[in-house]
Amino acid sequence: GAGVSQTPSNKVTEKGKYVELRCDPISGHTALYWYRQSLGQGPEFLIYFQGTGAADDSGLPNDRFFAVRPEGSVSTLKIQRTERGDSAVYLCASSPTGPGDTQYFGPGTRLTVL
Amino acid sequence: GQQVMQIPQYQHVQEGEDFTTYCNSSTTLSNIQWYKQRPGGHPVFLIQLVKSGEVKKQKRLTFQFGEAKKNSSLHITATQTTDVGTYFCAGRDTGRRALTFGSGTRLQVQP
Numbered sequence: 001g002a003g004v005s006q007t008p009s010n011k012v013t014e015k016g017k018y019v020e021l022r023c024d025p026i027s028g029h030t031a032l033y034w035y036r037q038s039l040g041q042g043p044e045f046l047i048y049f050q051g052t053g054a055a056d057d058s059g060l061p062n063d064r065f066f067a068v069r070p071e072g073s074v075s076t077l078k079i080q081r082t083e084r085g086d087s088a089v090y091l092c093a094s095s096p097t098g099p100g101d102t103q104y105f106g107p108g109t110r111l112t113v114l
Numbered sequence: 115g116q117q118v119m120q121i122p123q124y125q126h127v128q129e130g131e132d133f134t135t136y137c138n139s140s141t142t143l144s145n146i147q148w149y150k151q152r153p154g155g156h157p158v159f160l161i162q163l164v165k166s167g168e169v170k171k172q173k174r175l176t177f178q179f180g181e182a183k184k185n186s187s188l189h190i191t192a193t194q195t196t197d198v199g200t201y202f203c204a205g206r207d208t209g210r211r212a213l214t215f216g217s218g219t220r221l222q223v224q225p
Binding site: 033035040041042043044045048055056058059091093098099100102103104105106107108 | 155157159162204213218
């Protein structure tokens, strides 16, 4: 594919439910990032993968949030027991080798927790 | 933790006027990147600055990295309606692997 893709584009769920958000990075990019963006704010860092491993997960707000990248390409962000405060646009980005590179962002998944 | 502040939050200019947004970090940065996000879109990379005092130009856009590597600015000369959007700086401090984004400056250009 030409760019980073994310699915679904929109997700509406009820408080307390579990959700999975998927990110398909640019082919060959070893670094993958998850951010969360609330209205009127800049992207807030959640987690960064280098290959299959989480190189920095210091941005995950609590243990309800978890992300995996088992084969070093596609990544899934998992949110358990969703809360209304989790509502935001979840952005994924990838870069060729690491944080010093240009990051290419996907279109995001808009999560709404009712 | 590291904080990145941007001012102003919002600026409304007439087409043809200049525009500047400023970015300040609480810690020394190893590099700084600038992104543009159009309404309803996702951030798109504009440029990266690495060296102290570095200045880079892209057509009407001029980017500067401060001598102390704690601040940066983006200046747009003679704004056009296509410049509308939110401009974010994102810095990586020397001890951290991830970028910290500022809160952005939203630019509105009146034709």
